[in-house]
Amino acid sequence: MSLLVVGTVALDSIETPFGKAERIIGGSATHFALAASFFNSDTRLVSVIGEDFPVEGLKQLAQHRINTEGLQVKRGEKSFFWAGRYHIDMNTRDTLDTQLNVLADFDPVVPESSKDVDFLMLGNLMPSIQRKVLEQMHERPKLVMMDTMNFWMDTAWDDLMDMISRVDVLTINDEEARQLTKEYSLVKAAKQIMQRGPRFLVIKKGENGALLFHENKLFFAPALPLENVFDPTGAGDSFAGGFIGYLSSKNDLSFNSMKRAVIYGSAIASFCVEKFGIERVAELTQSELDDRVQDFIDLVQFDIDLV
Amino acid sequence: MSLLVVGTVALDSIETPFGKAERIIGGSATHFALAASFFNSDTRLVSVIGEDFPVEGLKQLAQHRINTEGLQVKRGEKSFFWAGRYHIDMNTRDTLDTQLNVLADFDPVVPESSKDVDFLMLGNLMPSIQRKVLEQMHERPKLVMMDTMNFWMDTAWDDLMDMISRVDVLTINDEEARQLTKEYSLVKAAKQIMQRGPRFLVIKKGENGALLFHENKLFFAPALPLENVFDPTGAGDSFAGGFIGYLSSKNDLSFNSMKRAVIYGSAIASFCVEKFGIERVAELTQSELDDRVQDFIDLVQFDIDLV
Numbered sequence: 001m002s003l004l005v006v007g008t009v010a011l012d013s014i015e016t017p018f019g020k021a022e023r024i025i026g027g028s029a030t031h032f033a034l035a036a037s038f039f040n041s042d043t044r045l046v047s048v049i050g051e052d053f054p055v056e057g058l059k060q061l062a063q064h065r066i067n068t069e070g071l072q073v074k075r076g077e078k079s080f081f082w083a084g085r086y087h088i089d090m091n092t093r094d095t096l097d098t099q100l101n102v103l104a105d106f107d108p109v110v111p112e113s114s115k116d117v118d119f120l121m122l123g124n125l126m127p128s129i130q131r132k133v134l135e136q137m138h139e140r141p142k143l144v145m146m147d148t149m150n151f152w153m154d155t156a157w158d159d160l161m162d163m164i165s166r167v168d169v170l171t172i173n174d175e176e177a178r179q180l181t182k183e184y185s186l187v188k189a190a191k192q193i194m195q196r197g198p199r200f201l202v203i204k205k206g207e208n209g210a211l212l213f214h215e216n217k218l219f220f221a222p223a224l225p226l227e228n229v230f231d232p233t234g235a236g237d238s239f240a241g242g243f244i245g246y247l248s249s250k251n252d253l254s255f256n257s258m259k260r261a262v263i264y265g266s267a268i269a270s271f272c273v274e275k276f277g278i279e280r281v282a283e284l285t286q287s288e289l290d291d292r293v294q295d296f297i298d299l300v301q302f303d304i305d306l307v
Numbered sequence: 308m309s310l311l312v313v314g315t316v317a318l319d320s321i322e323t324p325f326g327k328a329e330r331i332i333g334g335s336a337t338h339f340a341l342a343a344s345f346f347n348s349d350t351r352l353v354s355v356i357g358e359d360f361p362v363e364g365l366k367q368l369a370q371h372r373i374n375t376e377g378l379q380v381k382r383g384e385k386s387f388f389w390a391g392r393y394h395i396d397m398n399t400r401d402t403l404d405t406q407l408n409v410l411a412d413f414d415p416v417v418p419e420s421s422k423d424v425d426f427l428m429l430g431n432l433m434p435s436i437q438r439k440v441l442e443q444m445h446e447r448p449k450l451v452m453m454d455t456m457n458f459w460m461d462t463a464w465d466d467l468m469d470m471i472s473r474v475d476v477l478t479i480n481d482e483e484a485r486q487l488t489k490e491y492s493l494v495k496a497a498k499q500i501m502q503r504g505p506r507f508l509v510i511k512k513g514e515n516g517a518l519l520f521h522e523n524k525l526f527f528a529p530a531l532p533l534e535n536v537f538d539p540t541g542a543g544d545s546f547a548g549g550f551i552g553y554l555s556s557k558n559d560l561s562f563n564s565m566k567r568a569v570i571y572g573s574a575i576a577s578f579c580v581e582k583f584g585i586e587r588v589a590e591l592t593q594s595e596l597d598d599r600v601q602d603f604i605d606l607v608q609f610d611i612d613l614v
Contacts, residue, residue, distance in 0.1 A: 088491060184395060187534045208515040211532060220529045220606050225518060227494045259609040290613050299527050300607040302566040306597050 001142070002042045003248040004114050005032035005241065006133050007123020008103060009047040009057070009071065013083040014276060016090065016231050024277040025057040027080065028123035028147070031237035034281050035268045036121075036245025037064040038289070043245065044114050046070035046133065048102045050078040060282055069111045074102045090229045091206055110136040119248035121240065122146040122167070127159035134166060143253060145169035145244050147236075150176045165197035171240050173204045186211060187218075200258060202243070204236055212262050217255055221262045224270040224295055231276045235269045238281055242268035267292040308449070309349045310555040311421050312339035312548065313440050314430020315410060316354040316364075316378065320390035321583060323397065323538050331584040332364040334387065335430035335454070338544035341588050342575045343428075343552025344371040345596070350552065351421050353377035353440065355409045357385040367589055376418045381409045397536045398513055417443040426555035428547065429453040429474070434466035441473060450560060452476035452551050454543075457483045472504035478547050480511045493518060494525075507565060509550070511543055519569050524562055528569045531577040531602060538583045542576045545588055549575035574599045 007029030014021050029047040037043045044067040051073065061068055083097035106125070110133060120141040122130040130146055144167045152160045153176070164170055170193065174186060183189040190201050190213040201213040207229075209222040243265035250257055267289060274280045314336030321328050336354040344350045351374040358380065368375055390404035413432070417440060427448040429437040437453055451474045459467045460483070471477055477500065481493060488496040497508050497520040508520040514536075516529040550572035557564055574596060581587045 090491070184397070185532075185534050185536070187532050205515070208512070209529070218532060218606060219609070220532070221609075222516070222527045222529065225492075225494050225525060225527070227492050229492070256610065260611050263609055263611060293611055294613060297611070299525060302526070302528075302570055303563065304567050304570060304600055304604070306601060 001040070001118035001248045001251045002044065002114070003036055003040050003119040003121065003244060004044045004046060004070070004110070004117040005029050005036060005121040005123065005244075006046040006108055006130070007032055007121075007125065007237070008080050009045070009049050009053070010080040010082055011053070012081075012233060012277065013097070014231055014233055015085040017086065017088050018228075018230055019276070021231075021276040023081075025054065025060070026082070026234060026277050028234075028237045030057075030061070030278060031234040031272070031281070032121055032123060032241035032244070033061065033066045034064055034278055035238045035241030035265075035272075036248070037066050038242065038268065038281075038284065039245035039249040039264070041065050043067065044070060044111075044117065046108050046110055046114070048072040048074060048106050048108075050074050050102045051076060053079045060278065064282070067114075070109065070114060072102075072109065077102045084233070086232065090232055108133050108136075118142045118251070119244055120144045121244045122163075123237070124149050127152055127156050127163040130163050131159070131166075142251075143168050143244070143247065145171065145240070147171045147240055148176070150179050153180055161196060164193070167198050169200040169202065170198040171202040171204060171236075173206070173236070177203050202262070204239065206232075206235075210239065210262060210266060212258060214255055214258065219255075219259045219262060221266045221296070222299060223266060224292070224299065226270065226273065229273045232273050233277065235272045238272035239265040239269040241265070263293060263296050267296060308347070308425035308555045308558045309351065309421070310343055310347050310426040310428070310551060311351045311353060311377075311417070311424040312336050312343060312428040312430065312551075313353040313415060313437075314339055314428075314432065314544070315387050316352070316356050316360070317387040317389055318360070319540060319584065320388075320404070321538055321540055322392040324393065324395050325535075325537055326583070328538075328583040330388075332361065332367070333389070333541060333584050335541075335544045337364075337368070337585060338541040338579070338588070339428055339430060339548035339551070340368065340373045341371055341585055342545045342548030342572075342579075343555070344373050345549065345575065345588075345591065346552035346556040346571070348372050350374065351377060351418075351424065353415050353417055353421070355379040355381060355413050355415075357381050357409045358383060360386045367585065371589070374421075377416065377421060379416065384409045391540070393539065397539055415440050415443075425449045425558070426551055427451045428551045429470075430544070431456050434459055434463050434470040437470050438466070438473075449558075450475050450551070450554065452478065452547070454478045454547055455483070457486050460487055468503065471500070474505055476507040476509065477505040478509040478511060478543075480513070480543070484510050509569070511546065513539075513542075517546065517569060517573060519565060521562055521565065526562075526566045526569060528573045528603070529606060530573060531599070531606065533577065533580065536580045539580050540584065542579045545579035546572040546576040548572075570600060570603050574603060
């Protein structure tokens with residue numbers, strides 16, 4: 001099944017307690033597409049870059065057979081740039097610089113050939129831009145998933161609520177779920193969010209894993225406890241890309257399939273943090289992924305016979 | 308197999324965003340014993356109370372067939388008292404009052420009949436007091452488990468390290484594990500702690516679950532996401548009591564049995580927080596517990612066939 005991912009393709013400068021990387025390839029759509037391409041060879045990308053974007057970045061997307069027909073290149077402009085520094089806990093960070101550049105007036109254009117994709121992932125963009133993508137579709141995709149953040153709750157509430165009402169799966173982090181609903185309990189927050197539209201809700205808790213909600217069902221996947229977290233940038237996007245990449249490869253939207261998608265997403269995310277940027281996921285092999293999924297099985301599996 | 312739990316039997320005044328309770332029965336040993344008694348009918352308690360301790364408290368322990376031969380009652384003295392107020396997140400709290408009273412010069416005396424118990428749980432007390440208990444044993448128990456906290460790292464480091472070297476299972480929370488080892492990664496922290504002695508380590512992460520470490524093995528149990536957390540006091544102690552109560556009832560110290568113990572401990576803890584103090588665990592039924600364990604199975608179970 002075809003998959004279209006929409007989001008940022010960016011240059012990031014990242015400092016962690018373990019090292020520094022300057023102007024490396026990042027962005028939500030980059031992470032979505034790379035992670036998804038591991039499962040789905042028909043992954044397409046809509047985004048925008050400037051003339052300064054390194055050609056090796058495009059080469060890496062091509063090597064992973066990601067269709068970049070929808071990637072606009074703006075002559076004479078610069079790519080979206082983000083710089084940040086992680087604290088020792090690796091869970092909190094300071095943004096040192098944000099240059100919107102080409103993103104400031106991003107007008108996403110879905111190529112004609114992608115207007116009938118089966119699965120659509122809308123990255124964390126301004127809700128009105130997410131809507132512009134959805135409205136270019138000839139038919140509503142089988143599954144529409146979106147990510148968002150607190151910034152849009154503060155600045156574009158009505159547009160955000162409109163978009164939330166249109167999607168099948170929403171991903172959001174725990175603090176944002178609380179902010180959106182004014183409920184501290186994530187169970188109560190999830191109920192309220194699902195009443196606004198999404199049939200499935202993924203609440204991301206960073207190093208504390210992710211919760212999948214659907215009707216009265218609940219599934220939890222831990223993040224894999226790691227000896228070394230090298231760079232958390234893109235972990236959430238790798239999770240989302242692995243999740244929808246797996247789902248679109250199977251075309252099975254049962255809750256059991258969704259659970260597997262959460263595990264595969266978590267597994268890809270656990271690789272993402274091992275190196276800077278996209279480096280680790282770009283070199284990932286199938287047997288490494290299988291071993292990692294086995295680690296997840298070992299981590300949570302227990303046998304209790306209830307009589 | 309016989310089980311002895313040692314810790315505080317206290318009076319607590321608790322304020323949460325949902326209500327207030329004055330001078331209710333609490334304390335680590337109370338929670339240990341109640342939780343453990345659900346699995347093991349030979350549960351014994353060593354602690355100390357003052358004359359002000361309500362007779363209903365003793366009645367409840369008796370109703371759960373907890374042997375209180377080792378519970379000292381100090382005439383003319385007052386019980387250990389703690390007062391605290393939880394914040395809206397229910398994860399952080401302010402201590403409003405601590406009156407050590409009988410705990411100030413607690414000299415634990417293990418009854419002659421309990422000096423050969425099979426399982427021993429040492430609650431979070433001054434490490435030198437924990438040692439006094441261990442040294443009264445005729446023979447080293449099959450399993451010794453202890454809980455501790457950051458306060459003893461700051462005030463009794465050498466005694467604490469000595470005790471840690473003597474036990475089989477240590478329970479500690481995530482922040483304390485980091486403080487003890489100066490390692491941020493819990494995987495690295497766990498390795499370092501196990502090098503100091505304990506063969507098994509449980510790192511408690513509050514609403515984010517618990518990790519069990521043993522050799523190179525790792526198991527994770529989430530806390531059950533709940534709609535309402537009413538009073539978190541005693542959740543960690545209920546976990547520990549359920550854990551060692553289950554283990555001592557089975558006398559099986561394999562890693563698979565330890566995993567089940569973590570799940571039963573987590574299940575008991577998930578009841579503890581539903582009402583003030585010991586109220587909910589005291590009235591718990593077997594079928595309620597079975598249903599809750601099924602909730603844990605549903606929460607984490609997935610099927611992926613790796614070829």
